[in-house]
Amino acid sequence: MMVNIGGFIGPIVAGIVRGWEWRYVFIASSVWIAVNFIIITLFFQEPTSESRSANPRTLKKVLSDMVEVLGNGRFFLFVFGLLAFLVLGSKYTSDGSFTWTHIWMIAGVWIVLNVIYDLLVKNAASGSTSWYLQPMRMGDWRFGLFLLIMSGFWTCYQQLFYTLPLHIRDFTDTSDVLRGAQSLLSAIGLDSWAEGLAGSMAKEGQVNPEYLINFNSAAIIIFQVMISYLVTRLKAFTTIFWGVLITVLSFSILVFGTSGWIVLAGIVIFSFGEMMASPKSKEYTGRIAPPDKVAMYMGYFYWCIALGNLFGGILSGQLYAKFGVAGIKRPDLMWGIFTALALFSALAVFFYDRLIIRRIKS
Numbered sequence: 001m002m003v004n005i006g007g008f009i010g011p012i013v014a015g016i017v018r019g020w021e022w023r024y025v026f027i028a029s030s031v032w033i034a035v036n037f038i039i040i041t042l043f044f045q046e047p048t049s050e051s052r053s054a055n056p057r058t059l060k061k062v063l064s065d066m067v068e069v070l071g072n073g074r075f076f077l078f079v080f081g082l083l084a085f086l087v088l089g090s091k092y093t094s095d096g097s098f099t100w101t102h103i104w105m106i107a108g109v110w111i112v113l114n115v116i117y118d119l120l121v122k123n124a125a126s127g128s129t130s131w132y133l134q135p136m137r138m139g140d141w142r143f144g145l146f147l148l149i150m151s152g153f154w155t156c157y158q159q160l161f162y163t164l165p166l167h168i169r170d171f172t173d174t175s176d177v178l179r180g181a182q183s184l185l186s187a188i189g190l191d192s193w194a195e196g197l198a199g200s201m202a203k204e205g206q207v208n209p210e211y212l213i214n215f216n217s218a219a220i221i222i223f224q225v226m227i228s229y230l231v232t233r234l235k236a237f238t239t240i241f242w243g244v245l246i247t248v249l250s251f252s253i254l255v256f257g258t259s260g261w262i263v264l265a266g267i268v269i270f271s272f273g274e275m276m277a278s279p280k281s282k283e284y285t286g287r288i289a290p291p292d293k294v295a296m297y298m299g300y301f302y303w304c305i306a307l308g309n310l311f312g313g314i315l316s317g318q319l320y321a322k323f324g325v326a327g328i329k330r331p332d333l334m335w336g337i338f339t340a341l342a343l344f345s346a347l348a349v350f351f352y353d354r355l356i357i358r359r360i361k362s
Contacts, residue, residue, distance in 0.1 A: 005226075008217035011210040069293075069300050071138045073131030078114050083310065085264055090314045094321065142356055143297060146288065147304040149352055152345030153244050153314060154308020156251065159338055160216060160270060162316035165209035167257060167335075170325045174207040174260030181207075212264055219271035227275040236284040237353045243277030244346040246270070251339040255291055255332045288357055315341075 010315040017024040070076075087104035118135040138144060168174065231239045250270035282301055289297035315338075321327055323334035 004217040004220045008214055008221060009213045011217075014211050014259065015208050038341045049299050065293075065296055066104070066300075067137075067139060069296060070144060070303075072134055073147070074114075074118075074134055075136045075138055076109075077132075078229070081110050081114075085110065087310070088315055090317055094317070136319065142360070143285075143288065143300075145356070146285070147301070148349055148350060149345060149348040150304040151307035151311060152341055152348065153281075154305050155275060155311040156247055156338055156342045156345065157274065158308055158312030159251075159316060160213060160267065162312055163320055163334070163338075164254070164263070164267075165213060166320055167331050168209040168212060168260075168263060169256075171331050172257055172260060174212065174263070175205045177207050177212070177260035177264060178205065180261070207260060212260065212267060215264060215267050216271045216274075219268050220275055223272070224275050227272065228279065231276060231280070236280045236287055237278040237357075239276050240284055241346060241349050242354075243273045243275070243280065244342060244349060246273030246276065248342045248346060249273075251335055251342055255335040255339065255342055257331070257335070 013028060014025050017028050067073075071079075083102055085107045089098065089100060092098045093100055093103065113273045114136065118352045121133050122135050247270050250266045250273060253262060253266035253269065257266060282298060285298050286294045318338060323330045
């Protein structure tokens with residue numbers, strides 16, 4: 001909740017100061033970070049933690065737990081290599097140095113090399129303590145698969161902040177929202193506010209994108225407690241599944257997002273899906289984790305958010321370059337792709353629970 005309160009106030013302040021000059025956005029951010037640093041330094045007291053207790057966890061124990069949950073060093077090197085190829089591919093395909101065919105070929109070679117290396121070290125250095133002489137080993141593959149599936153949801157989530165502001169700026173007529181807000185203020189006797197609204201929150205008769213995106217945080221602040229209460233009796237999986245399905249509906253609406261009210265509807269509907277899927281996915285992690293390792297699993301849950309940030313940024317840049325103003329100017333096709341990704345994530349969650357988790361429990 002506190003994250004969304006900050007997420008609500010921040011864009012309002014940024015929208016005001018960017019009206020003066022863009023550099024003031026960064027100055028205001030730096031000042032607020034400095035204020036937080038001073039408050040934490042003077043008043044925050046570190047609670048008693050495991051590192052300060054009588055039996056602190058050593059670095060060796062931390063790494064051992066990471067291997068148990070996610071995988072060993074060779075597995076991390078393999079995954080890091082694949083992610084590096086994706087990031088570099090996103091950079092160098094944009095200037096025409098490479099194509100995605102080249103990137104996938106390089107990634108394929110990387111996979112083959114790692115498989116061959118694994119076969120060699122299995123025969124030559126079985127039981128070696130050196131991480132680079134060990135074959136790849138995944139930790140809890142069921143949990144790793146769940147993180148990969150949920151990264152699809154977070155990839156879609158990031159489009160609210162990566163792609164949608166550009167779409168609003170380039171393709172959406174938000175004057176209808178501005179007129180509606182002015183009419184509402186005039187109806188309740190705030191005529192002076194209605195007159196000043198166009199100057200403070202809009203430019204050339206269009207609402208600035210950050211104010212529309214802000215309805216995501218506003219909806220969560222207003223409705224999160226109610227939604228949490230309504231889904232209390234539902235199973236965590238059921239809530240996640242329907243939450244992700246609601247995001248499918250929101251992206252379907254954005255396919256037709258040439259009007260401010262349509263975009264606003266898509267944002268608010270997405271927020272309801274987020275209110276269901278995000279908290280319950282953490283609870284679901286706690287349910288599928290071994291009873292004595294719940295806290296550790298919930299900590300590693302945030303890897304799927306990190307992957308969503310990575311994949312979301314790559315997809316946003318690539319798809320907007322192709323379907324945006326610099327491409328074929330068909331944002332509806334772009335949102336159709338994100339709709340398909342959200343639907344795939346929902347179905348993946350469904351079959352993951354049915355085919356893997358329920359079989360384990362039975």
